[in-house]
Amino acid sequence: MEEKEDFGYVEYIPVKRRRLMESQKFQKGKSSTIEYEFERSKLTESNPSLLFKVSQLKRKFSEINPTEQFIQQEKELIEHLSDKKTLVSVSELAKGITYTEPLVTGWKPPLPIRKMSSRKCDSIRKQWNIVVDGDEVPQPIKNFEDMRFPEPVLKKLREKGILKPTPIQVQGLPVILSGRDMIGISFTGSGKTLVFVLPLIMMALQEEMMMPIGNGEGQFGLVICPSRELAKQTYEVVEQFLMPLKENGYPELRPLLCIGGVDIRSQLEVVKKGVHIVVATPGRLKDLLSKKMMNLDNCRYVTLDEADRLVDLGFEDDIRVIFSHFKAQRQSLLFSATMPTKIQNLATSALVKPVMVNVGRAGAANLDVIQEVEYVKQEA
Numbered sequence: 316m317e318e319k320e321d322f323g324y325v326e327y328i329p330v331k332r333r334r335l336m337e338s339q340k341f342q343k344g345k346s347s348t349i350e351y352e353f354e355r356s357k358l359t360e361s362n363p364s365l366l367f368k369v370s371q372l373k374r375k376f377s378e379i380n381p382t383e384q385f386i387q388q389e390k391e392l393i394e395h396l397s398d399k400k401t402l403v404s405v406s407e408l409a410k411g412i413t414y415t416e417p418l419v420t421g422w423k424p425p426l427p428i429r430k431m432s433s434r435k436c437d438s439i440r441k442q443w444n445i446v447v448d449g450d451e452v453p454q455p456i457k458n459f460e461d462m463r464f465p466e467p468v469l470k471k472l473r474e475k476g477i478l479k480p481t482p483i484q485v486q487g488l489p490v491i492l493s494g495r496d497m498i499g500i501s502f503t504g505s506g507k508t509l510v511f512v513l514p515l516i517m518m519a520l521q522e523e524m525m526m527p528i529g530n531g532e533g534q535f536g537l538v539i540c541p542s543r544e545l546a547k548q549t550y551e552v553v554e555q556f557l558m559p560l561k562e563n564g565y566p567e568l569r570p571l572l573c574i575g576g577v578d579i580r581s582q583l584e585v586v587k588k589g590v591h592i593v594v595a596t597p598g599r600l601k602d603l604l605s606k607k608m609m610n611l612d613n614c615r616y617v618t619l620d621e622a623d624r625l626v627d628l629g630f631e632d633d634i635r636v637i638f639s640h641f642k643a644q645r646q647s648l649l650f651s652a653t654m655p656t657k658i659q660n661l662a663t664s665a666l667v668k669p670v671m672v673n674v675g676r677a678g679a680a681n682l683d684v685i686q687e688v689e690y691v692k693q694e695a
């Protein structure tokens with residue numbers, strides 16, 4: 316009985332599988348090499364290997380001169396490298412959070428400056444060779460007093476012989492004090508350190524007054540530098556302004572220099588007491604964050620100093636890891652001497668409605684500028 320039933324049984328084959336079997340029958344007899352080539356070319360189109368990309372680039376560049384080749388190559392490679400990478404934290408990515416509005420600070424310039432017309436602002440910028448870009452750019456301010464720094468800070472500036480702000484300070488300080496994200500393009504020695512250090516100290520003071528940092532708690536502000544030397548110099552500038560504030564009855568702010576080559580235990584001792592401001596190089600900072608010896612839970616202000624060097628030295632991935640530790644929106648500042656595509660990509664992914672302040676020297680080395688050298692015969 317059972318046998319009879321089995322004999323008449325026709326197994327049901329789903330339509331999808333049937334189609335597949337039909338197509339396999341059809342494909343039989345065709346050369347397997349052709350199939351393989353076809354599949355391979357499909358794969359190469361959708362996900363080309365590095366070797367394939369390089370051979371394509373080489374073919375493309377054989378017809379253009381070496382300078383154009385270099386610029387084109389750099390552009391293409393940067394595009395491939397920076398395509399999908401963004402500077403946001405893991406939790407932000409997971410929750411689909413994107414910030415659309417800048418942070419608000421309690422800082423406001425005096426009324427006459429707030430009332431300054433945009434024409435007047437433009438004429439000041441022109442006079443100081445400042446180029447700006449962005450929405451609702453805060454007014455430039457031509458003296459430190461109107462920036463409303465506390466007296467101990469103003470006194471320290473005077474002691475250092477710093478009487479009038481430099482162009483990047485005239486525009487950069489009001490932008491940052493008002494809470495905006497900023498891209499600062501300036502050359503070495505333009506006075507940019509104070510542009511991010513002074514608002515950092517003001518912000519940390521304000522936060523400490525509202526909610527003091529407890530033992531073992533993390534910092535309000537972070538500066539990331541490409542070298543230990545630069546980090547040390549920046550840390551010293553921070554210290555110079557914290558001292559007079561403390562002496563004049565302001566809350567104590569503890570800074571930390573977080574760099575490689577220094578005994579990690581001494582850095583952890585400072586962390587235990589709770590730190591307000593950290594000046595770091597990417598490697599050591601990433602290390603401490605990954606080992607959970609430090610966190611960015613309270614951090615709401617971050618500066619990437621010399622961003623072009625940070626990228627050139629290969630710290631881009633470390634910076635991404637560091638940014639993945641943020642828990643909330645922060646004010647982000649990026650300083651660079653040049654603005655090649657890779658820095659633009661970094662800025663776009665990290666900043667919210669940024670203001671760009673450019674006081675770069677005319678003719679400074681830049682990817683958009685082709686520099687040609689012509690050799691001439693010396694006349695007798």
Ligand SMILES: Nc1ncnc2c1ncn2[C@@H]1O[C@H](COP(=O)(O)OP(=O)(O)OP(=O)(O)O)[C@@H](O)[C@H]1O
Nearest residue numbers: 476477478479480481502503504505506507508509
């Ligand atoms: N407004 C100012 N007036 C006079 N001197 C200033 C002013 N601002 C900064 N300085 C001084 O100029 C020097 C260079 O400033 P700073 O280090 O901030 O420049 P920088 O652009 O950060 O340069 P670098 O790229 O070398 O770090 C410092 O000694 C600083 O104290």
